Amino acid sequence: MLEIEGATHRYGELTALDNVSLSARQGEFLTILGESGSGKTTLLRVISGLEQPTEVGKLMIGGENVVGVPPSRRNCTTVFQSYALFPHMSVAENIAYGLVVRGISRDDARKQASKALETVRLPGFEDRRVSQLSGGQKQRVAIARAIVTRPAVLLLDEPLGALDERLRLNMQNELTDLQRQLKTTFVYITHSQEEALAMSDRIVLMRSGRIEQLGTPSELFDLPTSTFAAEFMGFENLLPGVARSVDGNLVSVALSGGSPVVGIAANPAGISQGDLVTIAIRAERLSHSDVSRKQCRHLNTLAGTKIDQRYRGKYSDLDIETAAGKLKVRTWDNASLPEEISSVSWRAEDCIVLPTAANRKT
């Protein structure tokens, strides 16, 4: 449905997009995740045609080559971050706009606009003025306006950014429902990893104009391929070490202080013995209890002492000082917090071994 090969875009000296290739299937919910300045908005504008890329090998939307084609002739529409609703038109006129400029009669366009309003759960809003709408309603009208022309690809530029949290969670579910109902390819931009994990079929993690990692939400969440991806996806604990041996995807690592641990690597071929590596562990996957877990093939254990404890409501965070460095442990059982802690342990599957950036050849 969407295919991009070798897209590069420069604003003067700045390279906003650096040789990006990616594709999306029919009916896929693809999320482009990244910080501001990572090039995600530029990528979206290159797809919509609002930006002409400096270089592009291939750009296909709905099976049509759209290199050099103006945005008005591309089979995709955008839901803008600021909604960009036309202030001098009613809700129905806004939604019908894409149909009217295609020469569809006013009556037909209005009927389809009413249908689109029902799809986004705003029936009866046809004659409201844009200025009378709340943020969430504007959002829905913007979506209705973009889907009414039945585009092959719908581009959404941080559409939930301006909404408050409760509304944002509701809209996440509504958007995924809508996407399943329409079977349209969604390309969704966000800087929030939670949004990306909750909504996407696949996630493209971007960093300074390049794709850092591309995969399903669980791949990005459980098996990041770089320290950047691990940090971005919320791994609280990153510790430096040296690779001792590689066996399949299992890597033995010596942490500073000499403690040996075993972890898994997403790309074991990229790690060889003696390499500097970083291990990443989520705080909630660390256990402070001494209960031995015999069912685990590889259980890593480090001796440590509690130096701080913070109550967070649903959970508590403990800071543990170990020979390899400070670790954050998250525990959901606030009732049975031990006074003293002698060690922390974690499973090898929860310990991700990453090549340290300095090793990487540029």
Next chain:
Amino acid sequence: MAAVSRSALSKSLSRLRPASNTLVNLYFVLWFCLVIIPLLVLFSFSFFETKSFVTTYTPTLNTWLSLLDSGRLTVSLRTLRIALTVTLIEFLIAFPFALWLAKGGVAKSTQAIILALLTIPFFLDLSSRIIIWRSILSENGLISHLLVESGLTSGPVDWLLYNEWAVHFGMLVTYFPTMVLPIYMAISIIDDALIQASADLGASRKDTLLRIIVPLSLPGILAGVILTLGPALAAWIEPSMLGGGFVNLLSNSVESAYSALRYPVVAALSSFVMLMLAILVVALAILARRFGSLGAVFSTLRS
């Protein structure tokens, strides 16, 4: 916390409200005294007449009726024609210029320079700006001289000055900034995202222009037209200096009636000019409805 600050806010707002009402009332009183009352006095003067250089204060329609004869009707129609032509040409030049300046990718610094240059005419007296054109356009002027020197014409050209063409030209130069500036302001506050959204939804450039840009810049267009049409209807310097007495407009009639101390005629002529302007503006507002509701556009300016 929030509740406290909100009540504090509404309290300070309610303290402000009577004050702002006073200001509004003050405005109405001042504007009424300084502008509306003199106009009403002027208007009432048009219902008197002059007999042997003395104004007689008995109400009569004679002065208004006299506008119809003695060639004043021809002058009125000529004034209207020239003012409308100038306004129309001005709009056709100024709108694309303003659009280019505001949305044509012109660098901000260049925009500032162009805007500053547009205000230069306001520093100079109009008559000194116009009189320069006499030495450029006249039979012995610069252009004629250059044409003769280059051999493009056999003799001096005399049709560049002292005719309607020259008057149109002078007025076009004079009123360009007053047409461009309001339109530029209106276009430049249109969010770029709206223009992009229009293209993204499949609109051609023409559709985007007619359905988005023109409707949203209507307040500016209307302001530009009023600021140009009004002075053009009352133009005095261009017709006298560049028309050389061959192009008589209403202002010249006002001038001659004034020097003849016929104040009721002055009053009637001035009222007539204002009446024409009012009719034209109403007609324009009705025309503008075709592009979208003006009220809706003005309400978008508030948000």
